[in-house]
Structure formats: C-alpha cells, structure tokens
Amino acid sequence: MSSPDGQRGPGATFLDEIREQPRALLALLEHDAEFARVAAAARDRGSSLLRMVGHGSSDNAASYGVYAFGLLARWTALRDSISLTTYYGSKLDMSGSTAIALSQSGRTPDVVEYLQNARRAGAFTIALTNNPSSELAREAEAVLPLSAGPELAVAATKTYLNTVAALGLLAAHVAGEGGSFADGLRVVAAQLEQLIPTLEQRVSELANAFAFVGRMFVIGRGPEFATAREIALKLLETCRIAAEPLTATDLAHGPVAALDSLFPVWTIASDDEMLPAVQEAAARVRETGATLVASGTAAESLEGADYVLPVPIPPLPLLTPILSIVPGQLFAWALARAKGLDPDSPAGLSKVTLAL
Amino acid sequence: MSSPDGQRGPGATFLDEIREQPRALLALLEHDAEFARVAAAARDRGSSLLRMVGHGSSDNAASYGVYAFGLLARWTALRDSISLTTYYGSKLDMSGSTAIALSQSGRTPDVVEYLQNARRAGAFTIALTNNPSSELAREAEAVLPLSAGPELAVAATKTYLNTVAALGLLAAHVAGEGGSFADGLRVVAAQLEQLIPTLEQRVSELANAFAFVGRMFVIGRGPEFATAREIALKLLETCRIAAEPLTATDLAHGPVAALDSLFPVWTIASDDEMLPAVQEAAARVRETGATLVASGTAAESLEGADYVLPVPIPPLPLLTPILSIVPGQLFAWALARAKGLDPDSPAGLSKVTLAL
Numbered sequence: 001m002s003s004p005d006g007q008r009g010p011g012a013t014f015l016d017e018i019r020e021q022p023r024a025l026l027a028l029l030e031h032d033a034e035f036a037r038v039a040a041a042a043r044d045r046g047s048s049l050l051r052m053v054g055h056g057s058s059d060n061a062a063s064y065g066v067y068a069f070g071l072l073a074r075w076t077a078l079r080d081s082i083s084l085t086t087y088y089g090s091k092l093d094m095s096g097s098t099a100i101a102l103s104q105s106g107r108t109p110d111v112v113e114y115l116q117n118a119r120r121a122g123a124f125t126i127a128l129t130n131n132p133s134s135e136l137a138r139e140a141e142a143v144l145p146l147s148a149g150p151e152l153a154v155a156a157t158k159t160y161l162n163t164v165a166a167l168g169l170l171a172a173h174v175a176g177e178g179g180s181f182a183d184g185l186r187v188v189a190a191q192l193e194q195l196i197p198t199l200e201q202r203v204s205e206l207a208n209a210f211a212f213v214g215r216m217f218v219i220g221r222g223p224e225f226a227t228a229r230e231i232a233l234k235l236l237e238t239c240r241i242a243a244e245p246l247t248a249t250d251l252a253h254g255p256v257a258a259l260d261s262l263f264p265v266w267t268i269a270s271d272d273e274m275l276p277a278v279q280e281a282a283a284r285v286r287e288t289g290a291t292l293v294a295s296g297t298a299a300e301s302l303e304g305a306d307y308v309l310p311v312p313i314p315p316l317p318l319l320t321p322i323l324s325i326v327p328g329q330l331f332a333w334a335l336a337r338a339k340g341l342d343p344d345s346p347a348g349l350s351k352v353t354l355a356l
Numbered sequence: 357m358s359s360p361d362g363q364r365g366p367g368a369t370f371l372d373e374i375r376e377q378p379r380a381l382l383a384l385l386e387h388d389a390e391f392a393r394v395a396a397a398a399r400d401r402g403s404s405l406l407r408m409v410g411h412g413s414s415d416n417a418a419s420y421g422v423y424a425f426g427l428l429a430r431w432t433a434l435r436d437s438i439s440l441t442t443y444y445g446s447k448l449d450m451s452g453s454t455a456i457a458l459s460q461s462g463r464t465p466d467v468v469e470y471l472q473n474a475r476r477a478g479a480f481t482i483a484l485t486n487n488p489s490s491e492l493a494r495e496a497e498a499v500l501p502l503s504a505g506p507e508l509a510v511a512a513t514k515t516y517l518n519t520v521a522a523l524g525l526l527a528a529h530v531a532g533e534g535g536s537f538a539d540g541l542r543v544v545a546a547q548l549e550q551l552i553p554t555l556e557q558r559v560s561e562l563a564n565a566f567a568f569v570g571r572m573f574v575i576g577r578g579p580e581f582a583t584a585r586e587i588a589l590k591l592l593e594t595c596r597i598a599a600e601p602l603t604a605t606d607l608a609h610g611p612v613a614a615l616d617s618l619f620p621v622w623t624i625a626s627d628d629e630m631l632p633a634v635q636e637a638a639a640r641v642r643e644t645g646a647t648l649v650a651s652g653t654a655a656e657s658l659e660g661a662d663y664v665l666p667v668p669i670p671p672l673p674l675l676t677p678i679l680s681i682v683p684g685q686l687f688a689w690a691l692a693r694a695k696g697l698d699p700d701s702p703a704g705l706s707k708v709t710l711a712l
Binding site: 233 | 423427432448572600613633
C-alpha cells in the first residue's frame with residue numbers, strides 16, 4: 001500500500017508480510033532434508049510424546065501440532081506448561097519425549113529456560129526458530145529454521161504460517177510421509193498466490209460492516225482450532241476486539257448464552273470429520289441472531305452465513321489450516337485500517353517479548 | 357434468597373449451590389479411601405501420563421489437574437483432544453497412561469466414546485462423575501464419585517469445585533501424600549464456610565459498578581489458570597460478558613493491546629512462584645487505564661487495584677484454587693442479578709449437553 005510519493009501507511013508492513021507467505025512457505029521447503037533428519041533422530045531416541053512450548057502465535061500453531069502429530073505420527077502431542085518446570089520447579093522425567101520450542105526470535109527467556117530444563121530431564125530437544133543463531137538454537141540438540149525471512153510487523157503472520165507448516169512437515173517425516181506432505185505444501189504455496197489478492201478485495205466490505213464491533217467468537221475445531229486461536233489473537237492485538245477462540249463444542253457448553261445481534265461469530269468450516277459439528281454450531285449461532293462469518297474450504301456449506309470467505313481445497317486435509325488462516329489475517333488488516341489503528345505496531349506491544 | 361412468601365427469585369438455586377460447597381467438599385472426603393485405591397491401581401498399571409477429558413467447567417478443572425499431577429505426582433498431565441480419537445479416528449497407543457473422564461452427568465456422548473476408545477487403546481480408565489450409575493461410569497475400569505449432590509442450576513459451581521478437589525486428592529494419593537491433602541481439604545471446607553457469607557456482602561458493590569460491562573479478561577497463572585477459565589465461563593454464561601481467560605504471559609503477547617478504560621481485567625493473585633509475573637501483568641493493565649479487580653490470597657499485593665476480593669491462605673498452596681474460585685462465582689451471581697439475568701437457567705443452555 002505505497003502511496004505515490006513512496007510513503008507507506010499504517011499496516012503496510014503487515015500486508016507485505018501476508019503477501020510474502022507463499023514465498024516463505026517455499027523457503028521453508030528448501031530445508032526439507034533437515035526436517036527429515038530431525039524426524040529420524042526423534043524416532044531413534046524412542047519418542048512417542050511431543051511437548052510443544054511457545055507463546056502467542058507460536059502457541060496457537062502448537063494447537064495444530066496436536067492434530068498433525070496425532071494423525072500422521074500417532075504421537076501424543078501437547079502444549080506443555082512452561083511454568084510447571086521453569087517457575088514451580090517440578091522435576092518431571094521427560095525421557096521418551098521430544099520437546100520442541102517454538103519461537104520466532106529465539107529469545108523468549110522462559111522458552112529458552114524450558115528447553116534447558118527439558119534437555120536435562122531427558123527429552124530430545126528441538127528449536128524451531130526464525131533465528132538459527134539465537135540463544136534458543138544454541139541450547140537445543142537440533143535446530144529447524146523457520147525460514148520466514150525478517151518479520152517486522154509486531155503482529156505475526158508469515159512466522160505463524162511457517163510454524164504450522166513446519167510442525168506438519170516434521171510430523172509427516174516422522175510418519176514416513178514427508179515426500180507427499182512437501183509436495184502438498186508446494187501446491188498450497190501456489191494456491192496462496194491466487195488466494196491472497198482475491199481476498200484482499202473481499203475483506204474491505206466486511207471490514208466496513210465490522211467497524212464498531214467490540215467482541216467476537218471465532219470457532220474452529222480439530223486442526224482448525226489453531227486457526228481460530230490465531231484469528232482471535234490477530235483481532236485482539238490489531239483491532240482491539242475482545243475475540244475469543246472456541247471449539248464448536250465449547251460454544252454449546254456455556255458461551256452461546258452470551259450471543260446476540262451485536263456479538264458476531266466467525267466460523268471456520270473445513271470439509272472434514274468435524275464439519276457436521278461445526279455446521280450445528282453455526283446453526284445455533286444463527287438462532288441467537290448473531291452475525292455469522294463463514295470461512296474455510298466448506299464455508300459455503302454454512303447456511304445463512306452473512307459473509308462467506310472460502311478458501312481452495314488443498315491436496316491433503318491437514319494442509320487446510322495453512323490456507324484458512326489467510327482470510328482472518330486480511331480481515332484483521334482491513335478492519336484495523338477501518339478503525340484507524342496500525343497493525344504494524346499495536347499499542348503496548350513489542351516484537352520480542354522479553355519480560356513477563 | 358427466599359422471599360417472605362416462599363417464592364424464590366432468579367439465581368436462588370445458583371446461590372444455594374455456591375453456599376453448599378463446603379458440605380460438598382466434606383462429602384467428597386467421605387470417599388477418600390476410594391481415591392487411595394484408584395491411585396494405587398493407576399500406579400500399578402505403570403502410569404506416568406494422565407489424559408483428562410471433559411467439556412466446559414470440567415475442562416476448566418482439568419487445567420488444575422495439569423499442575424496437581426505435575427507438582428505432586430510428577431506426572432505429565434494433559435487435557436487430551438476428544439476429537440482426535442472420536443471424530444478423526446487416530447489410533448494412538450495409550451498404554452502407560454491413565455485416562456480420566458470428567459463429567460458431572462456422566463452422559464456427555466463424546467466423553468463416553470473417548471473413554472471407550474482410551475480403554476481399547478490400553479489406558480487405565482477412570483470416570484469422575486456426579487452420577488456413578490451413568491453410562492460413563494459403566495464404561496470405566498474405576499469410578500470416583502464427585503459427591504457434590506444434585507446440581508440444578510445450569511451454570512456449574514459445586515461440581516467444578518469438587519472436580520478440582522478430586523483431581524488434587526487423586527494426585528496426592530499417587531504421590532503418597534493423600535493424608536495431608538485430605539486434612540488440608542477439611543481446613544478449606546471450614547475456610548469456605550467463613551468466606552462465602554463475607555463475600556456475598558462484598559460483591560454487590562462491584563456488581564453495580566459492572567452492570568454495563570461487555571468484555572473482560574480474567575488473568576491467572578499456574579494452578580490458578582483453571583480459576584481464570586472458570587470465572588470467565590461463569591461471566592460468559594450467566595452475565596453475557598465476553599470474558600476471556602489469559603495467563604499473565606498471554607496478556608503481554610498481544611491481548612494487552614485491546615485494553616482501555618472500558619475493558620476491565622480480573623486478576624487472580626496467589627502467593628506462589630508466579631506472583632511476580634502476575635503483579636507485572638497487573639501493572640501493565642493499570643498502565644492502559646483499565647479497571648482492575650484483584651482476587652486470590654495475594655489480592656492485596658496488586659498495587660492500584662480498584663476492587664480487592666481476598667481469600668484466606670489454605671494449609672497447602674495447591675489448595676488455593678478451591679478458595680479463589682468463590683469470589684468469581686459470587687460476582688457472577690450478583691452481576692447477573694444486577695443485569696436482570698437468571699443464572700439458574702441462562703438463555704440457550706441446558707444442564708446436560710447431549711449434542712454438539
């Protein structure tokens with residue numbers, strides 16, 4: 001969004017980095033052989049449990065890892081508690097597990113400390129980071145480069161997308177299916193190249209309609225719960241919306257009671273085993289009179305949606321979240337601008353969170 | 357809250373059940389020997405991993421289980437994905453793990469199905485339920501009674517509190533510390549008897565000030581993250597507030613950017629290893645101009661808090677969440693009434709969620 005005299009407006013960096021995602025994905029794939037090697041090393045160490053740690057967008061991507069490792073590698077994968085070992089000093093035995101630290105900067109102190117503890121406790125330790133010369137990388141037994149290139153907007157986009165892709169690729173290599181997953185990622189990169197400019201046009205209308213929205217739910221289930229968490233975080237940090245991620249099931253267990261016509265719901269519908277549950281959740285949303293936004297590969301299957309932002313179907317179901325995050329990123333960009341906010345540098349945030 | 361002619365107003369059942377919590381806790385302790393037996397059986401089966409599943413308040417209590425089992429038993433405990441095995445059909449090997457299903461009614465279909473799958477996959481299976489003759493109880497190898505007595509308000513209170521206590525007691529028995537934990541629970545029951553009437557008085561002032569609030573964050577960390585999740589859920593379902601639970605660290609990774617003077621934050625401060633991080637988060641909240649409510653055993657240590665709802669210090673740090681939930685429950689009760697809502701039966705909810 002350069003103006004004619006070369007000056008750039010609020011959100012220009014954020015948008016650039018959304019647009020760079022297809023290239024970032026291809027850059028990750030240049031390191032495919034390293035993913036294969038690290039997967040083999042984790043298998044050799046007898047792992048069947050994956051401990052993932054990270055904050056913010058990295059932690060959101062870890063929600064995807066639960067499904068990627070559960071479905072491809074048949075491993076139990078969990079978003080491990082950082083505080084349990086780093087603050088409370090619990091002495092867990094972590095042998096038989098792999099611990100992967102997710103950190104764009106590689107400098108988040110409690111993530112570094114977690115990894116040191118995990119290594120002492122017998123886990124095989126991996127750093128997945130955009131900065132392979134960081135302290136985190138030095139502390140890990142294996143380093144996987146996130147390869148997203150410099151990310152300058154405070155709100156993460158391409159590092160999130162590459163973290164999701166990297167977790168999927170690693171799981172696929174553990175399962176001996178790395179080749180087909182990598183091929184699928186190449187197709188997705190091409191699909192993203194087509195999708196991004198199309199969505200850039202479509203989100204403007206939606207953004208104007210949402211200029212005064214103060215709260216939202218974002219619903220996704222299974223591998224798309226990661227997408228729901230990441231879209232909600234983008235809306236919180238760039239648009240100051242109280243956006244809460246929920247699974248389709250969470251909604252029925254309480255939160256549906258809060259909905260009304262001023263409380264819109266974004267629903268990610270992908271064409272998989274959970275689609276009937278997501279459709280049922282969307283129907284309950286509609287009953288409350290709440291505005292419904294539908295995205296995902298099966299967005300058009302949500303009856304009565306007010307806004308529909310579909311994404312193409314990738315070669316493998318587990319690749320869907322790499323596409324379905326994009327409507328949320330672009331909506332956050334457009335809505336921040338409609339609200340007069342700057343998604344490149346939201347109030348009170350810095351790119352690397354060193355304290356707290 | 358009976359009126360002179362015996363008629364009961366909105367929220368009367370919800371309040372009764374909050375008041376019954378000390379007795380519910382003592383009723384649970386009558387089954388202490390069963391907890392000891394089940395803990396021994398889990399040890400005999402070689403477990404060192406605990407898989408917890410449940411929805412809504414039960415799932416919130418599971419967040420406490422991560423810390424109770426991590427700190428007392430040195431087990432890795434996780435809130436397992438239900439959809440991974442029940443909808444996506446992942447064939448995980450669950451040997452060496454214990455699976456505990458948390459369900460007040462014992463009738464939630466996907467929780468029952470999860471437990472059946474877990475048993476087939478080699479896990480030692482436990483049902484923790486308020487209905488020991490339920491389908492869930494029949495499918496499990498061991499049954500632990502929640503012993504909360506009938507819970508009629510749709511929004512859970514005493515079943516949440518007893519689920520937290522039960523997970524702590526089971527973890528303590530696994531660690532050979534069941535006796536001191538049970539003694540501690542008896543002290544907490546007496547502390548609750550004193551605390552509840554005191555807080556009933558104090559929450560009214562707060563409720564009036566919050567009558568027009570539409571969104572909130574609830575911050576807690578470590579064992580108190582469960583409390584934060586449960587308070588946020590009470591506010592969502594009974595007061596229609598978009599309340600989101602966050603750890604002290606989550607706040608800095610994005611959500612702090614959304615705060616302003618119309619976006620209050622409830623912070624649970626307990627006197628443990630995480631207190632400095634919680635105090636730092638509270639300071640950041642104050643910088644944004646947001647109203648700050650402080651609760652917990654260290655509530656008075658949060659500088660500049662607008663409202664302070666302290667709770668007494670229990671005999672063991674891990675018992676704190678059993679006390680710190682009560683200010684949130686009573687605030688939800690008072691605020692629902694101030695808003696003209698009925699916490700006994702929120703719109704669109706039923707007590708047992710059978711579908712979705």
